Amino acid sequence: MPHSYIKRILDARVYDVARETPVDEAMLMSRRLGNQVWLKREDLQPVFSFKLRGAYNKMQKLTPEQLACGVVAASAGNHAQGLAMAAQRMGVKATIVMPRTTPAIKVDAVRNRGAKVVLQGDSFEDASLYAQKLVTEKSMVYVHPFDDPDVIAGQGTVGMEIVRQHQRPLDAIFVPVGGGGLLAGVAAYVKYVWPQTRIIGVEPADAACLQLALERGRRAVLPEVGLFADGCAVAQIGKEPFRVIRHTVDEVITAGTDEICAAIKDIFEDTRAIAEPAGALALAGLKKYVEHSGVQQQELLAIVSGANTNFDRLRYISERTEIGEQREAVISVTIPERPGSFRAFCGALGRRNITEFNYRYSDPGQALVFLGLSVVPGGGDLAELLADLQRQGYATEDMTDNEMAKLHIRYMVGGRAPPDLENEVVYRVEFPERPGALLKFLSGLGQRWNISMFHYRNHGAAYGRILAGIQVPRSERRQFREMLDAINYPYWEETANRAYQLYLGQSPERA
Incomplete structure (x- = not known):
């Protein structure tokens, strides 16, 4: 049962290499949401991710004979960095198998820690199969990124710190989910000490392996996994995490790419730190929970799990942020093709801030405008604008949720x-x-x-x-x-x- 993890977590060896990270109040987010929002700053670990905790705790449990054989892991990056640092600290040889899609910043960080990196396949599953092959061929010890009791216990020290640092029960804690190790560890400890606190897992909408398992009552493999939140790009929830999660987690929420991008911006505005997509996932879920449940004056905490992202990815994140915050809309409008119609249309928009305007001659009778513009979050402002334009005789279509329009058409109009x-x-x-x-x-x-x-x-x-x-x-x-x-x-x-x-x-x- 999950209670068996309490002693494991209390006995976990993590602080030789890991830090006790702070719980910071997100003051701007608190005012916006009408709740007191806290951030558990695991992005401040030496490897910029919580993964160091579980990796080091697992290695502390290995025998001298096992350590002499060396360790191997499959990882999209954060577990790899944690294991590489743990192995370096203990003087153990480490081999990390990473998907070829892993951001370069993570690959370089692992190599800089002294570990050997092998790039294999396009997903975690491909890398994992190759790592298992090394275990068989070279008798290396496999350190799983999430499906291991000692790894889960190490991650559970995050929950132990939250309880100690906050001192009074929170209303809800939001935890990002990939393979489930962090969620299982945090939930096992917090639910034992604060049974009234809601534990809510947050998954990427295109990698929701826990939600699938809960719906079916058993673990299942996703046919496809989205790669944007690469730290949580896992096709199947771990067996041991799922056993714990089923008894301790109250709810699972999914967040889309635009919502994750908006949460990255939110974290930056409150902390001046740039979280990776998986690192901002919990806050994206927290915001969605507040929007859908309408809770007010509650104490809510999101775990910022990591900050390992490529700098050039920020361009894409920035583009999607305003839509994720519901502060930008993308619409298509048909206007008459005659002198003065463009000016008349701009007058119909009033003083709204236009973020993008694409126009191309269509035919002698009408012209199509592809438009990005700022709106007030919540949906009502956009609906009012569309209705107003239609009353003035403009045919309009909302493209804000059209993935093809946002990714391609806005750059190809004409x-x-x-x-x-x-x-x-x-x-x-x-x-x-x-x-x-x-x-x-x-x-x-x-x-x-x-x-x-x-x-x-x-x-x-x-x-x-x-x-x-x-x-x-x-x-x-x-x-x-x-x-x-x-x-x-x-x-x-x-x-x-x-x-x-x-x-x-x-x-x-x-x-």
Whole structure:
């Protein structure tokens, strides 16, 4: 039972290398949300992540014979850095197997700690299989990033510190979830001492392996895992964490990419620290909980679990932040194509701050405007604006939640298909951002079908994105989809997407 973890956590050896991190009040966030919001600052650890705790505690439990064989782990980065530092401190050889999609800052940090790095596969699961192979072939000791009682106990010291530092029960604690080690450790300790405190796990919406397991009543493997919050990009919740979580966690919340980006900004504004996406995940869940439950005057704590992110990823994060905060909307508006109509439309917008404005001649009768503008959070302001524009005779469509519009169309407005273009289908494709990945896609297409539109943009993240138009006769579309399946990258057909039809496809009279 989870109570068995209390002694394990109290006996955990972590402070030879880890710090007792502070619990800071997020004053700006507290005022905005009408609750007292606290941040547990695990981003201030020597390796900028809580993972050091579990890795070192596990190594302290190994025998001299086991340590002499060396340790190996599979990790997307933070566990790797923790284990590398622990091994360096104890004079033990460490090999870390990391997915090729791991941010360079994490790979370099592991190497700088003296560990050997092996890049293998595109996911944690690929790296884990290779690490297990090293265990078999070289008799190395595998240190699991989350599915191990000693690792869980080490992470549980985060909960022990929260109880000691805050001294009175919190109303709720929000914990990021990848494989579940941190959530299991924190929940086991806090629920024993403060049974009235709600423990809420927060997962990325595109990597919600715990939510899937709870819905099915057993662990299951996600068919696909999103890579944005790479520290939580796990396809299956750990067996031992799940055993503990089922008895101790009150709720699980998911957060989308835009919500995570907004939380990164929130943490920066309160602390001047830049959390990684997984590090801001708990705060994104806290904000969503407050919005949906309407709680006020409560004491809420989010664990900021890490701060290891590539600098160039900040460009993408910044772009998505305002939408995640519901402070920016993206809309499409049809206006008359005649002198003075642009000025009249700007007058209809009033004094609103325009963040983006894209226009292209469409036909003699009308023009399409792709517009980004600031709105007041909450949804009511945008709805009022759209209704007002429609009352004035403007046809409007809200594109704020249209992923294709935000990722591609806003950068491509103005490229309608020519009248003689036939059989164009449009696909959006994602792939791991590593050398050769784009070439693999293009090679897979071969020379059978003509590319009629192509947009690729590096978003400073662990994955790249393509929007492509390809001329495929109707009789060959089954074979085309089979070709995409063989390339084995996630893809979505977007031919019917309204944003494509408005700005990139043929005019209705041409189609």
